[in-house]
Amino acid sequence: MDEYALVTLVGRAGETEAAFKSRLTAFWTHLLRSDPTLYEHVYAEATAFDEDGGSVTREYMVAVPGIEMLAATLKAAGVEHRPVDRDDTYSKYEASGAGWFQLDH
DSSP states (O other), rough: OEEEEEEEEEEOOTTOHHHHHHHHHHHHHHHHHHHHHHHHHEEEEEEEOOOOOOEEEEEEEEEEEGHHHHHHHHHHHEEEEEETTTTSOOTTTTTGGGGEEEOOO
């Protein structure tokens, strides 16, 4: 059974949702082109942005085996994320609810 963990990406202080969305689009497009195998670990994206502590956030469900490599790639690209709890995992069913958009691979 595949297990997924929640990865929450965080915008810069004062960054608008539109600006954060633009940065994320550029990041994911680059990842898809440069490392499609890693991109395949990203199963779902939250359907909406959120706000936490004054920063815009976006959540992703990522297959547990891809978390370390994704974290390193995010850091290299300057995209912040909340600490990932690898013990708090979700099934494919849980990552397929109404609040999630499954990514085509």
